[in-house]
Amino acid sequence: MLVVFFQKTLYFSCNQCGACCREYQIPVSHVDVQRLLAAHPDQPIKALFRLRPAPPDDAEAILIEQTYWHLLLQRHAEGCLFLQTDGRCGSYDSRPQACRTFPFDRKRGLIQILPDALPAYEVHCDRERVPKTMIKQAHQDNLDGSRHFNAYRNLISRWNQWVAQTPERQTLEQFIAFMQTVGELSVRD
Numbered sequence: 001m002l003v004v005f006f007q008k009t010l011y012f013s014c015n016q017c018g019a020c021c022r023e024y025q026i027p028v029s030h031v032d033v034q035r036l037l038a039a040h041p042d043q044p045i046k047a048l049f050r051l052r053p054a055p056p057d058d059a060e061a062i063l064i065e066q067t068y069w070h071l072l073l074q075r076h077a078e079g080c081l082f083l084q085t086d087g088r089c090g091s092y093d094s095r096p097q098a099c100r101t102f103p104f105d106r107k108r109g110l111i112q113i114l115p116d117a118l119p120a121y122e123v124h125c126d127r128e129r130v131p132k133t134m135i136k137q138a139h140q141d142n143l144d145g146s147r148h149f150n151a152y153r154n155l156i157s158r159w160n161q162w163v164a165q166t167p168e169r170q171t172l173e174q175f176i177a178f179m180q181t182v183g184e185l186s187v188r189d
Contacts, residue, residue: 008110008112009129009130010104010111010112010129010130010135011127011128011129011130012103012104012111012121012126012127012128012130013115013125013126013127013128013130014125014126015087015124015125015126016086016087016088017087017124018079018083018087019123019124019125020102020103020117020120020157021079021080021082021083021087021089021113021125022078022079022080022083023079023120024098024102024117024120025052025072025073025075026073026080026096026098026099027060027070027071027072027073027096027098028049028071028072028073028096028098028118029096029097029148029149029151029152030148030152030155030179031097031148031152032073032096032097033049033071033099033176033179034149035094035095035096036048036049036073036091036094036096036114037176038094039091039094040091040094045172045176046074046172047074048073048074048081049071049072049073049074049083049148049172049176050071050072050073050075050111051064051069051070051071051072052069052070052072052075053067053068053069054068054069054070055068056068057065058070059153059156059157060149060152060153060156061156061160062156062159062160063159063160063163063164063170064163064170064171064172064175065170065171066170069134071172071175074097074120084094097141097144097145097148097149098145100141100144100145101114101116101138101141101142101145102114102117103120103121103125104138104142105142106138106142106143106146107141111135111138111139111142117175131187154177155178157184158182159175159178159179159182162178
């Protein structure tokens, strides 16, 4: 039996209000780290990334200094550190995968508005019919994001196993260096 899914018509247009950049915590993968460090080579690691406590059973929880953390894009009081006053991204070409896919999610092969984004979407986003080319790009971005985060979870698992045996190597900088070595990232120390 052949099952055909029809893509629902979606309505979204970014009006560059910056609400998503102010309201959301942005997770980053090893691919995002590579992009951002390459785009901002003079920035210290802690100027670009931060840690937030995470439950130990979370697949994206990194063991650093005997505590589990999520790796996130750094923020300032107004939101994302790359949010400019005109509502645009100051690091658009190297933005994290979560930003590339927002507000779209892929479920059962179809693109939808990310359920977690609905409150901000309902209040802030403009409604224009999403063109097929944008839906096609959203499919690709979501597939890329899934691949990146699956590989990232594997890196985290390897890191957590390693540091459980060598607890003195548990800093954010050492985790980034581990990703550079094991994840074959070609970025700075």
